[in-house]
Amino acid sequence: MVKRSEESLVKLATLLIGILGVTALASSLAWGQGFSAEISGVAHDASGAVIPGVSVTAKHIESGLTRTVNTSETGNYSIPSLPVGAYELTAELAGFKQQLRRGITLAVGQEAVVNLTMEVGEIKDNVTVTAWSRRTKSRICH
Incomplete structure (x- = not known):
């Protein structure tokens, strides 16, 4: 009889842990999808050719949070799980x-499509040289 009640308790505990696990997983998935949004799109040039390797940064205006991704080989990018609110890209x-x-401006659950047309521009290199030297006296002997 004691063995039977122990087995019943183990089964009950296993069932409760399973139910709690499923509930936690479902609520975390709902939270992730219910209170966030996404920005995605394609980067291309003026001729319509896709551009891989473009660095795309989304900045949440209110919090200052930034997320950066690079466009894929097909020029696509996706920035998921963003808090709702105003952004600059x-x-x-x-x-x-x-x-x-x-x-x-992203609303709950929104998937905003922002396609980017990149314009050819000048390649600019900024070189900053900072030097500091100490003056020393030297003697030259012949």
């Missing part, structure tokens, strides 16, 4: 002008 790649998109 920056796209950069050497040889192209920086693109800045403002006025992007």
Whole structure:
């Protein structure tokens, strides 16, 4: 009889742990999908050719949170699980002008599509040289 009640308790405990696990998983999935949004799109040039390797940064205006991704070989990018609110999007790649998109407002569950047309620009290199030297006296002997 004691053995039977122990087996029943083990089965009950296992069942409760399983139910709690499923509930926790379901609520975390609902939280992730219910209170966030996504920005995605394609980067291409003026001729319509896709551009891989573009660095795309989404900045949440209210919090200052930034998320950066690079476009894929097919020029696609996706920035999922973003908090709702206002965003600005920056796209950069050497040889192209920086693109800045403002006025992007994400609502709960929204999947905003923001395609980027990159314009060819000058490649600029900034070189900053900072030097400091100490003056010393030297004697030259012949």
